[in-house]
Amino acid sequence: MSADGLRAVDGLARSLARPLAVVGREPTDETIARVFLGAIAEPGDGTMGNAIEALGAARVARLVHERASTGAFAEALAESGIVVEARVLAAAVERWLPRIDDAALVRSVEQAGRVGARLLLPSDDSWPVALDDLGAHAPLALWVRGDVGLLARARRTIALVGARAATGYGEHVAVESAAGLSDRGFTIVSGGAYGIDGAAHRATLRAGGSTVAFLAGGVDRFYPAGHEQLLSRIVETGAVVSELPCGQAPTKWRFLSRNRLIAASTAATVVLEAGYRSGSLNTAGHASELGRPLGAVPGPVTSPASAGCHRLLREFDAVCVTDAGQMAELALGTSFDGDLLDGFEASTAATAEGLRVLDALSARATRPVDDVARRAGLDPRTVRSVLGSLEAEGRAKRGFDGWVSVRRAT
């Protein structure tokens, strides 16, 4: 930020210096600007993202803080070669200015310090760079309780999400998946909600794995209240993260925008159990839009609690995943292939000719090759070669005057 920029938020910089020190930051222009703008814009505000991209956070912060007119914003953007439709910019300015409240902002950062939260910025080494794929909708900053570098450090990440209204089946799937993926070295990311999210977090902790919960409100108050203990345990070994400043309550809109962070911060998203209109389908939609692999676990078609997963398989090209191994494959990009007509078993007994020769053999009476050939509708040379392979596989035996089949041990 230029000295010009600094002057405008000078007072704010002074008031924030001490609370920022508590959350481990110097009161630099960039830091102050992002903390300030993160309290002004709702999560994912694209006009804000574009303005910061064009002018830098400090300059945007100064413009907002001095309550610049739409014209002044447009002029600044035009200088950077950016043209924003006047109506869009006017609407943005009208959204932003009424939210300026320096005193509330200072209290919010103080509160972050009290609960031991840390502030993470895009320029930090610990920033999860995968979030940058969100472009203009990327978060301005993250508030983290727990292991602040976990997401950036994790080599394998996966989002396991699902509905709050989970069934015993869904929770079983969540527990098995989270445990199996933890064993494979994955960091499990979810939304901290009741039902599937909670089961995934819990199973990860039990397996000694690492897990991250993205919240839709400030990290000072854990939501839902019934997960206060679970989220506190996550803080001990993993991380509880939010882009919203402390003191901000979760809203429906914020739950939906929070979902983009779950999808963007991980290598793949898997929906474990979800009803037809479950919010977890929204996370799936974000994963899909970002080009991240998307998996869904099927369930009984008689269970409405799985209807959302089936919808993902049917309409949104999600990959059908049935266990932790397949989820790991999805996230790691391992490919697989197969051939339905030939690939049942790699044995002669499973080839077309092998089957026909086996059909033509008897387990009781020996049959000469010509007889087997006639019964199988194959020529004798082929039959002789197939019989040799079947013998090697223990499925046929040479007798005194022909061949018999050998029953397979079951």
Next chain:
Amino acid sequence: MSADGLRAVDGLARSLARPLAVVGREPTDETIARVFLGAIAEPGDGTMGNAIEALGAARVARLVHERASTGAFAEALAESGIVVEARVLAAAVERWLPRIDDAALVRSVEQAGRVGARLLLPSDDSWPVALDDLGAHAPLALWVRGDVGLLARARRTIALVGARAATGYGEHVAVESAAGLSDRGFTIVSGGAYGIDGAAHRATLRAGGSTVAFLAGGVDRFYPAGHEQLLSRIVETGAVVSELPCGQAPTKWRFLSRNRLIAASTAATVVLEAGYRSGSLNTAGHASELGRPLGAVPGPVTSPASAGCHRLLREFDAVCVTDAGQMAELALGTSFDGDLLDGFEASTAATAEGLRVLDALSARATRPVDDVARRAGLDPRTVRSVLGSLEAEGRAKRGFDGWVSVRRAT
């Protein structure tokens, strides 16, 4: 057939005249040739199919019946401009010649007459032309008990298949699917086996629908024995069909080749429940190779009986279908689309801005537009427009000095 062709199978033609009359056919060259060759070649013998395509059934029948040498076959094919690899042709001739047995063939057609079977040939109006998509692997003829024209007449056809080792879940799905598709005017095709096939046939009969069972052996002996009564009931209103002549036993190979008829004769194939190595996956493979739509019904991932269906969804791009309506769509080629991020409900309350305004309203206290705008992080003009729509949807109400939200009736 030329007089030249006729002469060679003259004796056979005389012996077959009366039994053919009983199954409703004139002893034409084509008819006799296809009946004869159908007893010589195993189902789906591509060399036979190609030879008939090149020379006509009558000429191939004459060559086989007079035990022509490989050289004579090669010469005849060469005259028609067809070159078959010598090794392939020699193997085919070695397969075919040992099976010539005129007396057994006459007994087989007599047996067909006794059980009331009819013979169907590709040139008949009642021939299910969809089978011609099998090319060289198409059946030479079909033996039908019941409604001989059913398959050709049916405007809507679908194959419902699955494992013999069905669970209660799988049978429930089969019953619901067959009944729902019958109600939608579909003819249900399956394999007459225990488990899923049987449940589908039975539910169709119960729903007053029409159903076709393709057998892997002659239609004179119903297999499996425990389905004798079921198959007899299918004959009354539907059809039991096989390409194998009467007297021929089902073999493992014939079960697999029978599957291609189930897949080829229908507009789509749906696997309702199948283990990882179920034979019904082979039917699915045929459908897929033929370019017919393939559907699979998911089940609990904890059930090995659904592992084959999940494999189809995962590795073979089967469409996830969860009810009869979706199966009908699959067969009729109806397309569908949706948008995960926007498509939840076609209402303002479900749009991003709608959600944010609803979040910002209170059900108890009225709030002025500016206050709602600040809370929602939206500009007042947008908020006003959204409030108007929410009012129309009954989700928001104008108060004396502002707006309140209206709780949704549940």
